[in-house]
Amino acid sequence: MKKTWFSVGQILLTLVVVVIAGFALWKMVDYYMFxxxxxxxxxxxxxIQVAPDISGLITEVDVNDNQQVKAGETLFVIDQARYTLALRTAEATVQQRRATLDQARREDVRNHQLGDLVAREIAEESRSRVEQGEAALADALVAVDTAKLNLQRTNIVSPVDGYLNDRAPRVGEFAAAGRAVLSVVDMxxxxxxxxxxxxxxxxxxxxxxxxxxxxxxxxxxxxxxxxxxxxxxxxxxxxxxxxxxxxxxxxxxxxxxxxxxxxxxxxxxxxxxxxxxxxxxxxxxxxxxxxxxxxxxxxxxxxxxxxxxxxxxxxxxxxxxxxxxxxxxxxxxxxxxxxxxxxxxxxxxxxxxxxx
The missing domain is CATH 2.40.30.170 (Efflux pump adaptor protein, beta barrel domain)
Known part of the structure; x- marks a missing residue:
């Protein structure tokens, strides 16, 4: 009788083990396949690849390889001498054209005050010189704004918060406009x-x-x-x-x-x-x-x-x-x-x- 119960227990234990193993196998197959x-x-x-908008020699580098940076933080600076001179030239041109315009306006006012004593053709020419002077002055002012923008863009800043790549630029390298110098991983x-x-x-x-x-x-x-x-x-x-x-x-x-x-x-x-x-x-x-x-x-x-x-x-x-x-x-x-x-x-x- 003892042996019979022992045999039944062995069979039940074997069945339980087989059922558990089968269930575990089914769960594994279900997970791996479906x-x-x-x-x-x-x-x-x-x-984000950082490329300068202007060309020039790099004179200052404010970051290191793999450094964390914030948006707006200066990365490197391009030589500003050429762009400073360009701004001064543009400002001098504005002064010159403003003086020319003032002279043209004075002549136009004088001709207008003389009325019929001045030929109509001369009056029209003086008025035309005023309009040309105004256009030339506006063009010179645009040149000044462009020179200021170029000077401002010699300072290259990070566009986003993030991390630099594994190579920051070096002082003395030449940066070409539109060519990426480094990249920033947006954090x-x-x-x-x-x-x-x-x-x-x-x-x-x-x-x-x-x-x-x-x-x-x-x-x-x-x-x-x-x-x-x-x-x-x-x-x-x-x-x-x-x-x-x-x-x-x-x-x-x-x-x-x-x-x-x-x-x-x-x-x-x-x-x-x-x-x-x-x-x-x-x-x-x-x-x-x-x-x-x-x-x-x-x-x-x-x-x-x-x-x-x-x-x-x-x-x-x-x-x-x-x-x-x-x-x-x-x-x-x-x-x-x-x-x-x-x-x-x-x-x-x-x-x-x-x-x-």
Whole structure:
């Protein structure tokens, strides 16, 4: 009797272990294959290239490599001597043309007072000289303003709050107008771009919470889905010389899921977190919709059956199915295998299709 109970206990224990292992395996497969997450994420930021509006030798540099700067802070100064002389020349021209205009006005007033004693042609000429003098003076004043602007722009300032790149200019270098001398990383523009497989878009909506795990950092950043890109490059189609589509005749039997960029806005950045554009991150979307496996349709399909993509300011509702012309939902011909083997994610079973 003892042996019988012992055998029953062993069987029950084995069944419990098998059920737990099966449940854990199912959860892992569900997460890796259908949950919207990716290890292909990058921290991004706006990089502003700073180029002077004028040319000249750099005479002063007020910043160092990789320094944090504020908007309006002086970065470097271009030689001001030439532009100071140009301003003085323009101001002298203004004085000269103002004197010429005053003389023309006095002659015009005198001719007007003489009335019929002065020929009409002479009166008209004096009036014309006044108008020409006024135009010349206005032109000289514009030249003064331009010279002042050029002199002011010898002082190059940071356009945004941020961080310099790893090389500030050096004294004695020549800065050419319109050519970038350094760049500034805008510290208020940090965001995360996650590149999700297209088969994972059914679980991503605008506004959903996101967890970001940056490689090498112990903590987790929080954010939300800001937008989903509205289009990606079609590698199988290129423009031809006669503007007709040129479609690649080779068709792969095994189709890999393409990567769709999803922009994630950061909700809060800890003060001790080192934000560096280009760092690698794992992006996981929270608040998931129920998983949709192969053979099931989504109730979030759009009326036309085509998945809606997001512009930066628009909401999106993703769809896991594509509808045919009659409105019946059908599965796409292709399904995803992992596009990044390094991720270690289980790829969904690829489907075979006949090349046409």
């Amino acid at each position: 949950s919207p997450w990716t290890r292909d994420g990058r921290i991004r930021a706006d990089i 208020h523009s940090f965001r995360v771009d996650g590149y999700f497989e297209e088969t994972k878009l059914s679980g991503i909506d605008i506004g959903q919470g996101v967890d970001i795990k940056v490689m090498g950092e112990p903590g987790v950043l929080r954010g939300h889905v800001q937008s989903i890109v509205a289009g990606i490059e079609d590698r199988d189609r290129t423009p031809s010389s006669n503007l007709l589509p040129n479609v690649n005749p080779a068709f792969s039997w095994v189709r890999l899921a393409q990567r769709i960029p999803v922009r994630v806005a950061l909700d809060d950045i800890p003060k001790d977190f080192r934000m560096i554009a280009g760092r690698t991150a794992t992006v996981s979307v929270r608040g998931l919709a129920p998983s949709i496996g192969p053979g099931f349709t989504s109730d979030r399909s759009s009326a036309s059956g085509v998945t809606a993509a997001s512009a930066p300011a628009a909401s999106v509702q993703s769809s896991a199915t594509v509808a045919n012309a009659s409105g019946t939902a059908v599965m796409p011909v292709t399904s995803a295998a992992s596009a990044a083997p390094a991720e270690g994610k289980a790829a969904s079973q690829p489907m075979a299709s006949t090349a046409r």
